[in-house]
Amino acid sequence: MSVIRFDDVSRVFSHNRSGVLALDHVDLEIDDREFVAIVGPSGCGKTTCLRMVAGLEFPSSGAVSVDGRKVLRPGPDRAVVFQQFALFPWKTVYQNIELGLRAQGVQAPKRRDTIERYMDLMNLRGHESAYPHQLSGGMQQRVAIARAYALDPGVLLMDEPFGALDAQTRIVMQEELVRVTRANPRTVLFITHAVEESVYLADRVVVMTNRPGRMKEIVDVKSVREANQWDQHKRIEDVMDLESFVRLRTHIWKSLRDEHGGEREAS
Known part of the structure; x- marks a missing residue:
């Protein structure tokens, strides 16, 4: 709840x-x-x-x-998604999504499964190794939303x-x-x-x-x-x-x- x-x-x-x-x-x-x-x-x-x-x-x-x-x-x-994408420019898409999971001490196999799940959910497959400056604004916000969802927040x-x-x-x-909020x-x-x-x-x-x-x-x-x-x-x-x-x-x-x-x- x-x-x-x-x-x-x-x-x-x-x-x-x-x-x-x-x-x-x-x-x-x-x-x-x-x-x-x-x-x-x-x-x-x-x-x-x-x-x-x-x-x-x-x-x-x-x-x-x-x-x-x-x-x-x-x-x-509680996870926050801001207007400005707030991604770390020196980290890849995968690493940006992974950041919060690492901070929570989630083990590597579970981190990988979680990241892959939300990359699929946000249609980010194929961009795992890209850096934020290589992405459009919409793609960057997809990464920010995937990062928030990966933490499995209630809010x-x-x-x-x-x-x-x-x-x-x-x-x-x-x-x-x-689509995402209906599915998850x-x-x-x-x-x-x-x-x-x-x-x-x-x-x-x-x-x-x-x-x-x-x-x-x-x-x-x-x-x-x-x-x-x-x-x-x-x-x-x-x-x-x-x-x-x-x-x-x-x-x-x-x-x-x-x-x-x-x-x-x-x-």
């Missing part, structure tokens, strides 16, 4: 003796093996939420927990992982992530600015307000996806043309536009 809970979480950042309220009384529960995306205006605290689950930042009040245990530090039960934290990719590669990676499900917290991406990937989409970040609404995508049989459509553009998809995308986009409008009025 990998259940994530935010219980009345607020976060204040201090700047020159003054405090900036980034998150305000956030309550959220993400179920085991559920894929939840967070969208919201820039600076609303999306990435702060992810970093608190990762154990890289901490609430000023309230608590963040995974499986009923308060998050106090990073741990092997996968993804902070705008496709934000640095060109539009065509981003679409391919979205399709790949859907994890509890996923996914941060993005892209409304279409959130609706295509997630079971639920959390819409946040302008700063200070609050949970404005939570949109159930999974029930709509299942009722309208989106998975029968293999290509992302076919799904995005569906009336049910367009309706959800438009609803979330209007909700975000309201936040941006409020930001303009306050300025």
Whole structure:
């Protein structure tokens, strides 16, 4: 079980003796093996939420927990995939995926089996000996995702992982992530600015307000996806043309536009 809970979480950042309220009384529960995306205006605290689950930042009040245990530090039960690929340039694809397994003391035969499994899952066969600079951005992000999965975390934290990719590669990676998360499900917290991406990937989409970040609404995508049989459509553009998809995308986009409008009025 990998259940994530935010219980009345607020976060204040201090700047020159003054405090900036980034998150305000956030309550959220993400179920085991559920894929939840967070969208919201820039600076609303999306990435702060992810970093608190990762154990890289901490609430000023309230608590963040995974499986009923308060998050106090990073741990092997949670893996992070960042927007920048964060690969070691002097290591090969194989060595980059192997790195965390070595740190955990996994024996060589099991390391090899695990690496081969996730290289297959991420379509990386034939690139074992390549270095990051020899790979496209999409291929580098495949390596980063394979490295995260190889650690067998209960929770996968993804902070705008496709934000640095060109539009065509981003679409391919979205399709790949859907395939991978269906074949090997994890509890996923996914941060993005892209409304279409959130609706295509997630079971639920959390819409946040302008700063200070609050949970404005939570949109159930999974029930709509299942009722309208989106998975029968293999290509992302076919799904995005569906009336049910367009309706959800438009609803979330209007909700975000309201936040941006409020930001303009306050300025």
